[in-house]
Amino acid sequence: MELSCKSEYALLALLELVGTYQSGEPLQIRQIAAQQHIPDRYLEQLLATLRRGGFVRSQRGAKGGYTLARDPWQISLLDVINCIEGLDAQTADPKQASQTVEGTIIHEVWQEAQSAVDSVFQRYTLQDLATQRDARRQRNLMYYI
Amino acid sequence: MELSCKSEYALLALLELVGTYQSGEPLQIRQIAAQQHIPDRYLEQLLATLRRGGFVRSQRGAKGGYTLARDPWQISLLDVINCIEGLDAQTADPKQASQTVEGTIIHEVWQEAQSAVDSVFQRYTLQDLATQRDARRQRNLMYYI
DNA sequence: GCATACCCCAGTGGAGAACCGGGATATACT
DNA sequence: AGTATATCCCGGTTCTCCACTGGGGTATGC
Numbered sequence: 001m002e003l004s005c006k007s008e009y010a011l012l013a014l015l016e017l018v019g020t021y022q023s024g025e026p027l028q029i030r031q032i033a034a035q036q037h038i039p040d041r042y043l044e045q046l047l048a049t050l051r052r053g054g055f056v057r058s059q060r061g062a063k064g065g066y067t068l069a070r071d072p073w074q075i076s077l078l079d080v081i082n083c084i085e086g087l088d089a090q091t092a093d094p095k096q097a098s099q100t101v102e103g104t105i106i107h108e109v110w111q112e113a114q115s116a117v118d119s120v121f122q123r124y125t126l127q128d129l130a131t132q133r134d135a136r137r138q139r140n141l142m143y144y145i
Numbered sequence: 146m147e148l149s150c151k152s153e154y155a156l157l158a159l160l161e162l163v164g165t166y167q168s169g170e171p172l173q174i175r176q177i178a179a180q181q182h183i184p185d186r187y188l189e190q191l192l193a194t195l196r197r198g199g200f201v202r203s204q205r206g207a208k209g210g211y212t213l214a215r216d217p218w219q220i221s222l223l224d225v226i227n228c229i230e231g232l233d234a235q236t237a238d239p240k241q242a243s244q245t246v247e248g249t250i251i252h253e254v255w256q257e258a259q260s261a262v263d264s265v266f267q268r269y270t271l272q273d274l275a276t277q278r279d280a281r282r283q284r285n286l287m288y289y290i
Numbered sequence: 291g292c293a294t295a296c297c298c299c300a301g302t303g304g305a306g307a308a309c310c311g312g313g314a315t316a317t318a319c320t
Numbered sequence: 321a322g323t324a325t326a327t328c329c330c331g332g333t334t335c336t337c338c339a340c341t342g343g344g345g346t347a348t349g350c
Contacts, residue, residue: 061326117262120254133246133250190340206295
C-alpha cells in the first residue's frame with residue numbers, strides 16, 4: 001500500500017509543530033527539516049498545502065515560521081492525509097460505474113477496505129501521536145540512568 | 146488508496162474462470178477480455194503473473210486457454226492482490242527503520258492500517274464474490290418477468 | 291501442416307512522486 | 321531606510337510505475 005513519503009513528511013512536520021504549540025513560537029522549515037531528515041525545499045511545498053488546508057498558519061519574514069492552526073487533538077491523521085494526498089482522489093472517483101456486475105461487486109469490497117483504513121487513520125489525532133512520542137522519549141531516557 | 150486496475154482486472158478474470166471451473170473447460174483471453182472490457186494484450190500479462198503465482202493453469206495451442214488451478218473458495222482476494230501487486234512491495238519494505246521516534250510511531254499506525262485492509266481482503270474468497278454475482282444476476286432477471 | 295492460442299520480451303505515453311532552483315514578497319531588527 | 325531572514329510562488333528535472341501496444345516464438349488440436 002502507499003502512504004507516500006508526502007504524508008509521512010507532513011505528519012512528521014506537524015508532530016514537530018505540536019511540540020511548540022503551547023508556546024506559540026513559530027518553527028521554521030529549516031529546523032523541522034533538519035530534525036526529521038526531510039529535504040527542506042520539498043517540505044516547503046507540503047507546508048504550503050497544509051496551510052491552504054487550514055492546518056498550519058505561517059508567518060513571513062525574519063523570526064517567521066509555522067504554527068499549528070488548530071488544536072492537536074482536533075486534527076486526525078485522516079484529515080492530514082486527505083489534505084496532502086489530494087482530496088480529488090476520492091472526489092473524481094465515480095468514473096464510469098463499472099459496466100459489469102462483477103465490477104460493482106469488486107468496487108464494493110474495495111470501498112469496504114477503504115473505510116477500514118479511513119477508520120484507522122481517523123481514530124488517531126496528532127495529540128495521540130505526540131503523547132505516545134513523549135512517553136517513549138521518557139522510557140528511552142530511563143535506560144541511561 | 147490503490148487497488149490499481151491490475152488487481153481489478155485480475156479479479157474480474159478469475160471470477161470469469163470460476164464460472165467455468167465445474168466444467169473444466171478452458172477460457173481464452175479474448176473471451177475474458179471481451180466479457181469484462183479489458184484490453185486483451187494487457188490481460189495476457191496479468192494471467193501470466195497469476196499462472197506463475199499458481200492461481201491458474203494454462204493450456205497452449207488451439208482449444209487452449211486458462212482454468213482455475215485451485216478451488217475458488219480457497220483463493221482469497223488478498224492472495225490475488227498480493228500476487229498481482231508484487232510481493233516485493235512488502236519484502237523490500239524494511240528500508241532504514243525510520244531514524245526518529247516519530248517515524249517509528251507513524252510507521253506503526255501505517256502497519257495497523259495495512260492490517261485492516263488485509264483482513265478485509267482476506268475475508269472474501271473468489272467463491273464468495275461469484276456467489277454474490279449469481280445472486281444479483283438472479284435478481285436482475287426477475288425484473289424482466 | 292495450418293490455424294489457433296498461449297509465451298516472452300520489448301517499447302511507448304502519460305501521470306505522479308520526489309526533488310532542486312530562482313526570484314518575489316513580507317517581516318523583524320538595527 | 322536598509323539588511324538579513326524566511327516564507328511564497330513559479331518553474332523544471334529525474335525517476336518510477338501504470339496501462340497498454342506490438343512482434344516474433346512455441347505448443348497444440350484438427
